Amino acid sequence: MKKLLILTGTIVALSAPAMAQDIMILDANSDGVVTLEEFSAAYPSLENVEQVFTAADTDTDGVLSQEELIAAYESHLIPEME
Ligand SMILES: [Ca+2]
Numbered sequence: 001m002k003k004l005l006i007l008t009g010t011i012v013a014l015s016a017p018a019m020a021q022d023i024m025i026l027d028a029n030s031d032g033v034v035t036l037e038e039f040s041a042a043y044p045s046l047e048n049v050e051q052v053f054t055a056a057d058t059d060t061d062g063v064l065s066q067e068e069l070i071a072a073y074e075s076h077l078i079p080e081m082e
C-alpha cells in the first residue's frame with residue numbers, strides 16, 4: 001500500500017515540471033507572463049487562439065500567468081505541447 005502511494009506521488013511530481021517547461025517555452029521573453037503574441041506564436045495552428053487566450057485569462061489583465069496557464073492545461077483548454 002505504501003509503495004502505491006509513493007508511486008502516485010512520483011507521477012504527480014513528474015507531470016508538474018513538464019507543465020512548467022511548457023510555460024517557459026510559451027514565455028518567449030522570460031518576463032514570467034505570456035502575452036497573446038507569445039501565445040499565438042506558440043500555437044500557430046490553433047484556430048480560435050484569441051478566444052482560448054481570453055478564456056484562459058481568468059483575471060482579465062491581458063496576460064497569462066503561470067497559474068492561469070496551469071489551470072488552462074488542467075481543464076484542457078490549451079492542448080499540451082508535443
Ligand atoms: Ca512573456
Ligand SMILES: [Ca+2]
Binds near residue numbers: 058060063065
Ligand atoms: Ca491574467
